[in-house]
Amino acid sequence: MTDASVLGAAKPAPVETEALTLMLGDRVLLDRATLRVERGQVLAITGGAGSGKTALLGALAGQLPAGVDMAGGARIDGHLLIAQGGRLAPRRPLALQVAEVVGHHLGLDLRSSLRRMADGLDRMGIPAAARRFDLPPEQLPESLRWACLFAMAVAVGPAVLLADAPAAGLDPTVRLRLLHRLADWARADGVALILAGRPEDGLAGPADRVLALRRARLLPANPARTEPLTPLEPPGTARLHARGVGMSYPLAPGPRGEARSLAVLHGIDLDLRTGETLALLGETGSAKATLARSLLCLPPPTAGAVVWMGRDLMAATAPPATGDANDPDRGGLRRARRDLQPLFPDPAASFDPAMTLGAQFGLVLESLRPDIAADRRDHRIDEALEEAGLRPEAALRWPSALSVAEAAHAGLARAILSEPRVLVADEPASSLSAEERETFLDTLMAVRDRRRLSLVLATERYDEGLRDAHRGVVMLAGRVVESADAGTLRTAPLHPYSRAMLAAAHGERPALQGDAPSAFAQPAGCPLRRRCPLAREFCAQAVPTLEEVAPGHHVACHYWDTPADG
C-alpha cells in the first residue's frame, strides 16, 4: 500500500528467516523464529550465557556450531561475522590480518586494503596518532582492537554485519561510544546490523529494535528493575570514617636509584552511616576496588586513617609492638573484622580449594565468634546458608563443585556468618549472568534490609549501583569526582564523567572521547581532560578539588556549570 512495501516486495530484506529452529541435541535453542532485518536497521539480540545467541548468529552466517541442528529457512545477503572475542591472531601484526580479511573479501592489495581500513578507523573516531598497524593485537589496548575490528567491517562493507558480543569487556563509556559509531555507519550505509550480547552489555541503546532470547523464543525485552526492591530506610549516624585515605605501590627504583612509587588512590574522605548503602561508581583504573579494600584494611592504605566506631583500624593492623604479639584481639582488630566483612569480585577464588565450605565457615566462626559454642556452629552455618539462598547441604561441598552463582551466594553466607554491621562488596556480581545477577543482588538487598546493614557497593554499572543506594560516589583515576545522593546522580549529575556514565547506562552516546589513560601515563591536571568535552586550557594546570555545589552534593570540575558548546 505504501512505497515502502512496494520497495520491500521488489527488494527482499537482507536478512529473513522463516520458522528457524535450532536444536542442540534434544534441547531447543530457538523455536520457530521468524525474523526480518531491513537495510540500515540495527537489531540487538540479548540473552544470558548459553541462551543460543552464538548458535543463532552462526546459523545466519552459515557456520553452525558443532552439534547444532537447524530446521526452517534462513536467507541472508553477503554478510560478515565478527565472532565472539574478535578472534584476531594475537601475535601477527594487525596490518597483515586486516589486509588478509579486506583483501579476501574485496580482492585488494595490501596498500588499498590499508587505505580502506584508515577510512573505517575515521568512521570509528580513532585519531590518527593512535593507529598502530604494525603492532600485533596483543600489544594494543582492548578498545583499539575492537575499533579495528569494526573498522575492518566498515572497510569490507558487507550487506549484513553480524557481531557476537561486540566490544564486550570494555568500559561502558568506551563500549557505548564504539557501538553508536558502528550503528551510525550501518544506518548511513544501509547495512543490516545484528548485535548479539548479554542484556547488561547495553546493546539496546544503539539498536532500533531489541529482542530478548528467552526460553528459546525471540521476545520483546523486559525492562530491568529501576526502583529499589523495598523503600530505603533513612540511615542513622556515621560509624565508619575514612580520612585522607591514599594508596601507593612501590615501583622499581629509578635510573639514579631514587625510590619511586605509583599512587593509585589520592586522599579520599568518606563517611558511612548505619543502614546506609553507598555506591562506589567507576570504571577500570578508578581505584574503587582499592578503596573498598582500604576500608577493610586488606591491605591497609599507605596514607590517611580508617576509623571504625572510634577505633583506628590502621594502628590495629600495624605489626604489633613487642610484648602483645599473643593478644588475640590486638587493638580491637578482631572485633572490627567481625563487624566489617567483604564480598569478593571472584567469589569462587575466595574459597580455599582444599577445604569444604563447612570447614571454612567453621574456621571463620572459630576466629570471629568465639562466643558461639563449637556445637552451635553448624546450626549457625546452616542459618547463614539459608539466608543467602543456599541449601544447608551446601556446607558439605567443595568449592570447585560450586557454580559461579552458588559461589557468590556462598560468599554472602560467609560474610554474614559473624553477624557483621558493614558489608564491603567489590563488584560482587560481576561474574554472574543477568538473571543470576538480579537474584544475587535481590538476596543481598534482602539481607541488608533484614539486618539493617551498611553496604558499600563498588560497581561499574552506574544505574544498577545507584538503584538500591542512598548515596553515590563517582570515582575517576583514584579521586572522587562527584558525590551526591543517589537520586541526584541518577537524574542530574554535574560532572562530565558522571554524565557520560549515566548516558552509557541508559544506552545513549557518552560525550567522552578516546580511552581512559593508563595509570602510568595520567595527564597533568584533571585526569579526564583528554576525553572531556568541556576541557579548556586551565584543566591541564590544576587538579580540580571537590567543592560543594549544593547541600550534600560535591563536584570536582573547574567548569561543571559551563554548558558544553556544540
Add this chain to the structure above:
Amino acid sequence: MAEYDQPPLSHPVPPETPRAGFARGLSGAAILAALALACAAAPLMADGSAVHRLDADPVAAALLDGRGSLSFALLAAVLGGLLGIGWALLAGMLGTLVGSRAERRTIAAAQRMAGWPLALLVPLAGGLTGPVWLLALVTALTAAPAVAVLAHAELSGLMRAEFLTAARAAGLPEGEVVRRHLIPNLTRPLLAAGVLALPRVLAAESFASLLGLGLPPALGSWGASVGLAARLGDPVAFVPPALLLALALWAACAIADGMAAGHRKP
C-alpha cells in the same frame, strides 16, 4: 554471496585437553616403575655373571646398567628438588621479611642460572672429583635453578590468592593463615616443581657418562654403555641401553608434565 563466504576473521581455537597431560604422566610413572623393577631384578637374569657385564646378554647388561643410572638419578633428583624448593621458599621468605627487592634478586639469579648450560658442569665434576655423592650434589645443582623458578612462580601465585585475603578478613593471624590455608595448598605444586629435576638429572648424568666422565665404571650407567658401544662400533651392545635410556627419559619428562598438569585447575 560467494565473495563473502568463509570469513578468515575466525581463527580456530585448538580444543583443550586438560587431562591429557595427566594421563601421560600416569603412563610415564608406570613405565618408570616397570623399568626400575626390571633393573632391580636384572641380576637374577644374568646367571651370576653380573660382574663381567660385557660378556653377558646385552639386554641383561643394559638392565644392570640401569641400576646405576636410575638410582643415581633418583638420588640427584631428590637433592635437586629439595635444593630448588628450598631456594624458592627462601626467596619467598626474604620477600616477606626483608622486602620484595631481595626476593626478586634471589629468584632472578635462579632464572639466569636456569638459562646457562649447567649440564656441562657434570662431566667436569665427574672428571675432577672422585666420590659419587659429590657428583650427585653437582648434578642436583644443575637442576635446582629450574625447579626454583617454577616453585617460586607457584608460590607467589598462591600468595596472591584471594582466599588468603578472605582468611585475613576472618581475622586469622598470619601464622594461622599460613598453617591452615597456604601449606595445604602448596604441597602439590611444590612437589610438581620438584619432579622437574628428575628428567634433568637423568639427562645430565647420561651425557657425562657418555663422555666417559660420569659415574665410576663399577656402578654402570646407560650413558657409559652407549658411549662404549659407540666407540667399539658394536650395534648389538649399543641398542638396548640407548633404547632404555630414551624410554626412561620420556617417562621422566611425562611424569614431570603430568604433575604440572594435574594440579592445575581445568
